[in-house]
Amino acid sequence: MSNGSIRPDEVTDILRRELGDFETEAEEYEAGTVLEAGDGIATLYGLSNAQASELVEFPEQDVEGMVLNLEEDNVGVILFGDVDAVSEGDEARRTGRIASVGVNENMLGRVIDPLGRPLDGKGPIEGEKTVLPLERKAPGVIYREPVEEPLQTGIKAIDSMIPVGRGQRELVIGDRQTGKTAVLTDTIINQKKTHQEGTDSGDPVYCVYVAVGQKDSTVAQVQRDLERNGAMEHTVIVNASASMPTPLQYVAPFAGACIGEYFRDTGRDSLVCFDDLSKQAVAYRELSLLLRRPPGREAYPGDIFYLHSRLLERAAKIISDEEVAAQMNGLPDALQDKVQGGGSLTALPVIETQAGDVSAYIPTNVISITDGQIYLETDLFNAGIRPAIDVGGSVSRVGGSAQVDAMKDVAGTLRIDLSQYRELEAFAKFGSDLDPSTQQQLNRGERLVEILNQNEFSPVPVEEQVAIIYAAINGHLDDVPVDDIEDFEEEYLERLRLRHEDVLTEIRETEELTDAAEEAFEEVAADIADVYAEDEEEEEEDVLADEGATA
Amino acid sequence: MSQRTVTRRYAAALYEEANANGVLEAIDEDIRMLLESLDSNRPLVRVFESPVIPQDKKDSIVRELLGDRVEGLTVRFLRLLIRKDRETMTEAILDQYQTLRDEQRGIVDAEVTVARPLADETRTALVRSLEEKTGKEIRLHLHEDADLIGGLVVRIGDRVFDASVRSQLGALHDRLREATLSENALDDGA
Numbered sequence: 001m002s003n004g005s006i007r008p009d010e011v012t013d014i015l016r017r018e019l020g021d022f023e024t025e026a027e028e029y030e031a032g033t034v035l036e037a038g039d040g041i042a043t044l045y046g047l048s049n050a051q052a053s054e055l056v057e058f059p060e061q062d063v064e065g066m067v068l069n070l071e072e073d074n075v076g077v078i079l080f081g082d083v084d085a086v087s088e089g090d091e092a093r094r095t096g097r098i099a100s101v102g103v104n105e106n107m108l109g110r111v112i113d114p115l116g117r118p119l120d121g122k123g124p125i126e127g128e129k130t131v132l133p134l135e136r137k138a139p140g141v142i143y144r145e146p147v148e149e150p151l152q153t154g155i156k157a158i159d160s161m162i163p164v165g166r167g168q169r170e171l172v173i174g175d176r177q178t179g180k181t182a183v184l185t186d187t188i189i190n191q192k193k194t195h196q197e198g199t200d201s202g203d204p205v206y207c208v209y210v211a212v213g214q215k216d217s218t219v220a221q222v223q224r225d226l227e228r229n230g231a232m233e234h235t236v237i238v239n240a241s242a243s244m245p246t247p248l249q250y251v252a253p254f255a256g257a258c259i260g261e262y263f264r265d266t267g268r269d270s271l272v273c274f275d276d277l278s279k280q281a282v283a284y285r286e287l288s289l290l291l292r293r294p295p296g297r298e299a300y301p302g303d304i305f306y307l308h309s310r311l312l313e314r315a316a317k318i319i320s321d322e323e324v325a326a327q328m329n330g331l332p333d334a335l336q337d338k339v340q341g342g343g344s345l346t347a348l349p350v351i352e353t354q355a356g357d358v359s360a361y362i363p364t365n366v367i368s369i370t371d372g373q374i375y376l377e378t379d380l381f382n383a384g385i386r387p388a389i390d391v392g393g394s395v396s397r398v399g400g401s402a403q404v405d406a407m408k409d410v411a412g413t414l415r416i417d418l419s420q421y422r423e424l425e426a427f428a429k430f431g432s433d434l435d436p437s438t439q440q441q442l443n444r445g446e447r448l449v450e451i452l453n454q455n456e457f458s459p460v461p462v463e464e465q466v467a468i469i470y471a472a473i474n475g476h477l478d479d480v481p482v483d484d485i486e487d488f489e490e491e492y493l494e495r496l497r498l499r500h501e502d503v504l505t506e507i508r509e510t511e512e513l514t515d516a517a518e519e520a521f522e523e524v525a526a527d528i529a530d531v532y533a534e535d536e537e538e539e540e541e542d543v544l545a546d547e548g549a550t551a
Numbered sequence: 552m553s554q555r556t557v558t559r560r561y562a563a564a565l566y567e568e569a570n571a572n573g574v575l576e577a578i579d580e581d582i583r584m585l586l587e588s589l590d591s592n593r594p595l596v597r598v599f600e601s602p603v604i605p606q607d608k609k610d611s612i613v614r615e616l617l618g619d620r621v622e623g624l625t626v627r628f629l630r631l632l633i634r635k636d637r638e639t640m641t642e643a644i645l646d647q648y649q650t651l652r653d654e655q656r657g658i659v660d661a662e663v664t665v666a667r668p669l670a671d672e673t674r675t676a677l678v679r680s681l682e683e684k685t686g687k688e689i690r691l692h693l694h695e696d697a698d699l700i701g702g703l704v705v706r707i708g709d710r711v712f713d714a715s716v717r718s719q720l721g722a723l724h725d726r727l728r729e730a731t732l733s734e735n736a737l738d739d740g741a
Contacts, residue, residue: 018727026714027722031706046709073555093711 030094034058035074037086040246041290044075044092053135055095061085064115065092066099066247069291076291078247080115100332101255102129103262108206111223111237114248114255119239120223130262130334134254137330138313145317147371149202150402151271151346154190154459155183157389157452160411160469161418162374165402166205166269167317167344171366173351173358174376178388180350182456183374184209184273185222187348189231190459191271200508201461205346206263207235208272210256213249213279216241229457249283257314260345264318265328267340272315276350277308281362298361308349308362309369315347358393372396386453391418404462404511410470414448417473421445440478447477450485463507464493467521470513476525479533488532495524555647558640562647565628574622579652581625586645599641609633658688662706666699666715681705 032046042065050056056065056077063085069076079086101116106127111120118125147165164170172180188209193201209226211219219239226232236259240252253274263270274280281304288301296302318341319325325341351366356378358367367373372395381388403411424442427434434442451472454460460468468489471477480488496504500520507517569578589596598604598612613629632638653659661681669677674691681689685707701716 015727019723022723022726025719026712027718028710028712030709031711032709048709073553 032056032075032092032094034086034088034090034092036088037079037090039286039290040079040083041068041287042077042079042086042092044077045073047075047092047094050075050094051098053099053133055097055099056092057095058086058090058092060090064095066251068287069293078250078287079245080247080251081245083245098133099135099251100131100133101258102131103259104129107236107259108234109232109236111219111239113244114238114240114252116255130338132258132262132332132334134251134258135310136258136261136314136332138310139316139318140329143316143319143325143328145319147317147398147402149269149317149344150399150404150462151187151205151269152190152201152459152462153183153187154461155186155387156454156460156465156469157387157391158183158374159403159462159465160407160452161391161415162372162389162394162396163399163403163407164346164348164396165317165399166346167315168372168396168398168402169312169315169347169349169370170396170399171349171351171370171373172376173353173363173367173373174388175353175356175378178376178378178381179386179456180352180376181218181222181275183376183387184275184348184350185225185231186456186459187271188226188235188273189229189457191234192229192231193461194269195234200505203269204234205269205271206260207231208238208256208259208270209235210238210240210252210272210274212240212252212274212276213242213283214239214275216243225457246283246286250280250287253277253280253311257311257345257347260347261314262335264316264343264345265331265335265339267318267343269344269346271346271348274311274347274349276352277311277366278350278352278362281307300361304362305365305369308366312347312349312366312369315345317344318342371398384453385449386455389452391415392422406466406507406511406513406517407462407469409513410466410473413473414469417441417444418448421448443478444472444475446482447480447485448472450482451477451489453486461508463504464496466507466513467493467496467504470518470521471525471529474522474525476522476529480529481532484532488528492524492528495528496520500524554640554643557637558644558647559651561632561637561640561644562651565624565644565648566651568628569624572624574624577622578624581621582645582648584621585625586642586649589642589645596642599638602639606633609638653690656688657686658690659685659707660692661689662692662694664694664696664699664704664706664715666695666697666701666703668695669693677703681707 030047030049032044035043035045037043044056047056050067050070052067052070054067056067057063058065061082063079063081065077065079067075068078077092101114103116104125104127106125110118110122110125112125113119116125116129145167147167149166151164151166151168153159153164158164162170172183174180188207191205191207193199195204209222211222216239219237219241223232223237226235238252238256238259240249256272256274260270260272281300284304284307285300289295289299293301296304318328320342322341326339328339331339349366349370351363353363354360358364358375373393375390375393376388377390377393378388380390420441421444424438424445427438428442451468471492477485477488503517503520506514565578569575598609610630610633613626613633617626617629629638629641632641632644637644663677678689678691699715699717700720702714702719704715705712
């Protein structure tokens, strides 16, 4: 008979075996009744022993829910799954389990929903899972270490001026269509290096991308971008799209944090991107209002701040002392004997502003919670600056100590130079009426802006960032026409890679800017700058000659 | 204020007053009688619940109807409800009073569903075993539901004890559906 076909007697055999093991056992459970249901929530009568955030099941409808409201004579439950199936009078049972996700390494490369169920059609997630509760207390002070190790985003403007450290929470904020998601995907793509051996890019960083209330098409696009750039192997995408029940959109960031914590607490580095928390806030507002909690500012419930603060507190750099780390507070049983020190969870939450209004309720909340923000602006985006980072409005409050020394050396004055340029920019219209030093500052600023421009999906390694910023800061680009800066950069880095590989490697390994490196940069930059500067002069001469001819 | 809070307060007040006056037993009896009458006598329910009947009319009906049949306290209590505009909740309040007294005396209601009528000795055995398990006195309410096929389902408060053939068949159904063809079975077949 052909391979793989199944004989009826085999099936019978299996069924018989299953029957043989089957023991009749009376079920014992606690049950309640649905008083009312609708819009993703249900009010239950009974279940007086239910715990907060316990899972409740509706056996007839095959729907699960999570307890959110415990009142004197009823229990408010948010429903995951087919929201419309549950109706008045249905039976609800306690499960005794706290809402949680099962996490393991096989999730990497997969797209899952906030309860850990695969969404990408690649079959079930194999392997034993560590079950972690969605809501978990953040590690206390004793179990933390200061943020000191850099998390390279591969984006020049960020790594040089708004450095992010492992364990930091850096907000990405901006209007729609300003490239917020691109910052996240680029950062995830740049972590690919950390998983390759012999690149000295630090310990591997495992990434989680949480999509809340986004179009499924957008999420598919992100997945494809990551796949094409080979970054999906170290990434989990948690998707609670706009079409999924509101309760799932509310818990999605917590599920993402759980997966990040799994890596963090087993001594590894993780990066969790929450895209975006404004949509989660809206989902939570909806649930709260339906549960009749009193509305506050902008109709958000009173605990909306706590919603985000407790989520982002879970970002941490864990102490490297194993003994102390093992005693971490709030450790779930499943992790008890797997804990290792030195792990980290870096959070990159996203907030979408409306018409650049950062003083709205949710943006101010999250700005105050995080350790800094990367502020993206529509005007800059439209002016062709990518990433459209507003340097003046962006800060990193802890990342400075996580920046490599070489970068600190070259990028120290970058921020000031740029902000001076922005100030003078208004006068640029007056052209030659300006004094030479102002002219010079404008000239330099233009070139700095140009070198910080960067295409999507093309992260730059930190040593090359140092090299190009060095050239710009030290005036080697001043004579290169702005339009040629991109070509200059390409040629300059190419030549460094070819002729001075050792210097680049040294910066990567020692993280210091040595004299040898400076010499190499000076030499190559001067060489190439000459070529471009000459070109320009020639062109000018040509123009003059033409003018002379016509006259 | 939720209805439950209101009923609980009135019921507790009635209990405390009855206890202080030493007429607890008599009041228990009155309440049981009243609940039974409300259950079987719809016009009486309407007297309490209708907003059309004026308060003083309701008041005199209560006095004349119950005046010499029940304890003075019971009448006073019902008149208090009428005066406080809570007479529409009478039934719920009386129910709550019974629940309160049941709690104090350690009586629990057991809703038992069976597939077919129970023989008398099975019934007493069931009550006895339930009393042993809960440590409380059981007030049995029997329901029949042929869908259970066999066995029984006991519900005491929130707790459900399901030993019906229906749910066991359901469990078996789930289990057979989840049973996978193991590697071995496929290899053997090849």
